[in-house]
Amino acid sequence: MEKNGIIDFEKVYGLEISTSKGQIFSRKRIENENGEVTFEFSCYQGIFHPVYDLSGLYFMVGYKGNIIKYVPEDDVYDDLMSNDADVLKKAINYVYQHAKHDLNKEKYAGK
Incomplete structure (x- = not known):
């Protein structure tokens, strides 16, 4: 991964960021037994992973015991x-x- 003091960022897939407030953001590269690679992202209260299907990309997000399917509007x-730690954290x-x-909009809609 590092040669002559230079990091090959193409091979850096696991990254953990600690903020000044002690919050941790991380990205883990996970390879399953079939050799397929997926990524898991986490922050101080949630964890999520991307899912690809015929409809496109979405994320399965875990939040306070709930699983939320989130389809991003932006790429x-x-x-x-x-x-870049700041870009990844954001x-x-x-x-x-x-x-x-x-989730909150869905939970409190109509109340």
């Missing part, structure tokens, strides 16, 4: 693959906050 996946937070907002 956030490239930012989730970034090795992208993880973006998916988490929007999924949480959708």
